[in-house]
Amino acid sequence: MKSFINVDDIGRLDKALAEAMEIKNDRFKYQCLGKNKTLLMIFFNNSLRTRLSTQKAAMNLGMNVIVLDVNAGAWKLETERGVIMDGDKSEHLLEAIPVMGSYCDIIGVRSFAGLTDREYDYAETVLNQFIKYSGRPVFAMETATVHPLQAFADLITIDEYKTVARPKVVLSWAPHCRALPQAVPNSFAQWMNAADVDFVITHPEGYELDPVFAGGARVEYDQMKALEGADFVYAKNWSCPGVTRPDDYGKILSRDMSWTIDRSHMAVTNNAKFMHCLPVRRGLIVTDDVIEGPDSIVIPEAANREISCSVVIRRMLEAM
């Protein structure tokens, strides 16, 4: 595998899930594979899970790991071409990327959407520069439009916790105080569309996800109706994707607290499991009793990030 961005990069999902289980049963099975190989993780944004689980996965595979927090100690990086660099940015990404590539064998990139220029974000401008100029296999650790390591971990978790062959999975928008990217719902929709599940998305008008990721998925604007009979409730906030309202790209369109997942929402489901990628803001996305309740699987979901990442890095190492 040369890059890991979209669901197609992983190939057959049943095979990927089997590899995930193999690694979960013996995390150190392939510890010789990464000997003398180095993973470089580059963070333009904060992280807890991705940082720790990716490092753990790489260490399980015997790799060395270096981490660069671009905003904490590195030169500030210019990402645009054609600018006169007389501001606070001392180095251009186009020099920095091949330099970084020379010190490692695989690169993971976290670079969130700026949420001001849809075209720039949806072209995955930063990620694609890493792919083009690093000379290394690159995987997304949440970039402008995708978070595939999360979606793969979510798929593993659903596969582990499902009680019926084809579960009903509902992705529900929920309110938040900040404008958040669309990467998590985009990837979740893309992966659920590819998986053998009954997938429904619910959100207020204006939050329609890009059809590149969510095309073909059923959208139900009545949240309670969408949640009826659900086996999994996947809550997430996202800002306006700018599909039906191009002028509102990246904006908060609704703060409707009736969308916060509470006991009354869970009551109409089929004893659904509650999922969220974390970090989650209680009281906005979900109530304390739901996230702390017996049907909340957010902790095993996060734990599966180590597993999804192990499968991806293993494939990249084997392809070298």
Ligand SMILES: NCCC[C@H](NC(=O)CCC(=O)O)C(=O)O
């Ligand atoms: N990688 C997991 C989610 C990251 C990001 N959440 C955030 O930025 C939340 C920050 C806050 O709640 O202040 C997102 O939604 O894409």
Ligand SMILES: NC(=O)OP(=O)(O)O
């Ligand atoms: N879910 C997730 O990616 O978490 P972090 O932002 O903490 O890495």
